Amino acid sequence: MSTVSDGTVAGPRRLRAILAILATAVATCGVVVAATATPSSAATCNGYVGLTFDDGPTGSTSALLSVLRNNGARATMFNVGQNVQNNRSAAQAQVAAGMWVGNHSWNHAHMTSMSQAQMQSDLSQTSSAIQSATGSRPQLFRPPYGETNGTLQSVASSLGMRQVIWDVDSQDWNGASVSQIVSNASRLQSGQVILMHDGIQNTRDAIPQIMANLTSRNLCPGMISPSTGRAVAPDGTTPPTGGTPPPAGSCTATATTTNVWGDRYNTSVTVSGATTWTVVVAITAPQTVATTWNGTASSDGSGTLTMRSNGSGNTFGFTTMFNGNSSARAQIRSCTSG
Structure with missing residues (x-):
C-alpha cells in the first residue's frame, strides 16, 4: 500500500489499477463459486429420490462421502451398530457431510429368526451407538437383507423408527458393473428409494452418472420421511409437483x-x-x-x-x-x- 500513498501523480493511477485488479479477482471468484455450485442446488427439483447406502461405516466411507459431496448429493446411511462402535469418526463424518443416518441392526444378522426381546436389544443397542457417535438418534430402520415381519416392525416403531426397504435394487452387492448400477438407478421415480452399499468401488464410480441422470429428469436427492418412508425434500417437505396425487381411497x-x-x-x-x-x-x-x-x-x-x-x-x-x-x-x- 505504500506505493499508492506516496503523494505522487502516479499514486491515483496505481490505485485505480489495483482496484481494477481487485474487481477482476472478485468477478473471477464469483465465476468459480458458480461453477462449483452443487447440482442439487442448481437443478429444478420436480421430485426427490432417496439414495441409501447400507453396511457402513467402512474403511471406504471417506471416499464415498467425497464422491457424494463432489456431485452435490446427500444420502441416507444405514449403519451397522458394530461398525459405528468401531469407527465413530466415520459416523461423525457422515453427519458432518450432510448425510442422514439410519439403523441397520447391530451386526447384520437374520433378525426374523430372533425373539422380540432379542430384536429390541439389537436395535436399541444400535441406536444408542449411533446417538453416542453422532449426537442424533436414528428415525429410520432398514432390516438386514430386507427380511422383516410384524414383530420386527413393531419393535422398530416402539424405538421411534420407521422401517424403510427399497424400490430399486442397484445390485451392487451382487457384483454389478458401473454401467449396470447406473442403468438400475435410472429406474428411480419421484419418492422412491434405491439400495446401494458403502465400501463398493463400482458404486462410487457410478455416482456421477447417477446424478447426471437424475438432474436430466429434474429429480434431486432428498431425505426419507420418517412418517411415510418416501423420499421428500431435504427440509422434509413433500415434492412440489412430482405428479398427480393418488386418488382418494388409494395407497x-x-x-x-x-x-x-x-x-x-x-x-x-x-x-x-x-x-x-x-x-x-x-x-x-x-x-x-x-x-x-x-x-x-x-x-x-x-x-x-x-x-x-x-x-x-x-x-x-x-x-x-x-x-x-x-x-x-x-x-x-x-x-x-x-
Whole structure:
C-alpha cells in the first residue's frame, strides 16, 4: 500500500489499477463459486429420490462421502451398530457431510429368526451407538437383507423408527458393473428409494452418472420421511409437483424381492398411505404362492393374490414357487385403502 500513498501523480493511477485488479479477482471468484455450485442446488427439483447406502461405516466411507459431496448429493446411511462402535469418526463424518443416518441392526444378522426381546436389544443397542457417535438418534430402520415381519416392525416403531426397504435394487452387492448400477438407478421415480452399499468401488464410480441422470429428469436427492418412508425434500417437505396425487381411497404398495433360492423366492411388500388396505398382486403362471405372512390372503385361482391388512403392520410377504419359471417376479396391480 505504500506505493499508492506516496503523494505522487502516479499514486491515483496505481490505485485505480489495483482496484481494477481487485474487481477482476472478485468477478473471477464469483465465476468459480458458480461453477462449483452443487447440482442439487442448481437443478429444478420436480421430485426427490432417496439414495441409501447400507453396511457402513467402512474403511471406504471417506471416499464415498467425497464422491457424494463432489456431485452435490446427500444420502441416507444405514449403519451397522458394530461398525459405528468401531469407527465413530466415520459416523461423525457422515453427519458432518450432510448425510442422514439410519439403523441397520447391530451386526447384520437374520433378525426374523430372533425373539422380540432379542430384536429390541439389537436395535436399541444400535441406536444408542449411533446417538453416542453422532449426537442424533436414528428415525429410520432398514432390516438386514430386507427380511422383516410384524414383530420386527413393531419393535422398530416402539424405538421411534420407521422401517424403510427399497424400490430399486442397484445390485451392487451382487457384483454389478458401473454401467449396470447406473442403468438400475435410472429406474428411480419421484419418492422412491434405491439400495446401494458403502465400501463398493463400482458404486462410487457410478455416482456421477447417477446424478447426471437424475438432474436430466429434474429429480434431486432428498431425505426419507420418517412418517411415510418416501423420499421428500431435504427440509422434509413433500415434492412440489412430482405428479398427480393418488386418488382418494388409494395407497401405494412397493414390492421387493428379498430372497431367491433355486426353486422359490420371497417378496416383501410395504404399503404407504393407509393403515388398512387391500393389495392385489399378479403371479405369473406356472408360478404359485406357497406361503404368506402379515396379511390375510386369498386367491382367485388365476394367478392373482389378494392380501388384506390384519393388524400386523404395513409390510407383508409371501413365498412364490418357480415351478419351472425362474425369471418372472410378482407384480403389484393395485392398492386400495379401507
